[in-house]
Amino acid sequence: MHSKKVTLTAAVFLILLLSFPATSQYSLPDTRYQGFGFLFLGAEEISAGDISKRFIAAGYTEPAERFFTIGGGGLFFANRLIIGGEGSAIIKRSTSGPDDSISLSRSGSYGFLSLGYTLIDKPMLRAYPLLGIGAGLSEFSVSNERNVNFDELLAEPGSLTRLSQAHFLLNASIGLDLPVGASSISSRNKLILGVRLGYTLSLANSSWKDESRSLNDSPDGDMSGPFIKLLIGTGR
Numbered sequence: 001m002h003s004k005k006v007t008l009t010a011a012v013f014l015i016l017l018l019s020f021p022a023t024s025q026y027s028l029p030d031t032r033y034q035g036f037g038f039l040f041l042g043a044e045e046i047s048a049g050d051i052s053k054r055f056i057a058a059g060y061t062e063p064a065e066r067f068f069t070i071g072g073g074g075l076f077f078a079n080r081l082i083i084g085g086e087g088s089a090i091i092k093r094s095t096s097g098p099d100d101s102i103s104l105s106r107s108g109s110y111g112f113l114s115l116g117y118t119l120i121d122k123p124m125l126r127a128y129p130l131l132g133i134g135a136g137l138s139e140f141s142v143s144n145e146r147n148v149n150f151d152e153l154l155a156e157p158g159s160l161t162r163l164s165q166a167h168f169l170l171n172a173s174i175g176l177d178l179p180v181g182a183s184s185i186s187s188r189n190k191l192i193l194g195v196r197l198g199y200t201l202s203l204a205n206s207s208w209k210d211e212s213r214s215l216n217d218s219p220d221g222d223m224s225g226p227f228i229k230l231l232i233g234t235g236r
Contacts, residue, residue: 034077036177036192038233042069042088048106049222051140051208055104063106063140064093065225082116082128103143110136110223112171125178130198132171136223139164165221166206173198194231200224
């Protein structure tokens with residue numbers, strides 16, 4: 001089940017990274033319509049919700065809530081209306097227990113479809129708000145890192161537990177784009193640097209799962225929190 005999630009996440013990123021930047025390579029039929037494909041690196045604070053208290057009560061360390069994220073996407077501008085999408089991977093972080101024998105790792109992924117409106121559209125600056133709706137996946141891994149021999153591993157194989165939870169997400173942000181020069185793709189396209197500031201809110205969550213099993217009495221999880229993203233892309 002875990003490998004299917006990884007495959008699905010990888011497929012979403014591949015589609016985003018290939019399709020959105022590709023649309024910006026071609027001259028659009030009217031200067032009122034513009035495309036922008038991008039990659040980004042983000043710094044995000046992502047709440048863990050009530051599961052954090054359950055980990056602490058069970059003797060584990062508090063899970064990480066500050067992460068780097070990487071992803072890509074694209075925006076299409078029709079006059080001042082904006083339609084876009086993006087996907088991101090949350091880079092895994094791990095914390096250890098007091099005796100360093102138990103490691104708690106957290107990672108995840110998410111994707112959004114967005115609508116926005118251009119407030120400022122100048123040759124050297126474009127500014128716009130975006131509202132996105134999408135889904136995310138939180139993943140925790142609990143591993144026993146105590147050194148064992150082969151027979152001990154066979155006698156006690158449960159040395160790794162993976163937990164996952166799906167989230168229905170809402171995302172609001174402000175984007176600023178700065179064209180900095182012609183791109184190598186086309187003389188009509190420009191290399192664009194951007195920054196995005198915003199907040200993600202978890203609206204609903206599924207039950208926690210251990211591989212394919214739903215867990216009763218699941219604590220509330222969360223993927224809410226603020227973020228900043230630095231973008232680089234090409235388009236016009």
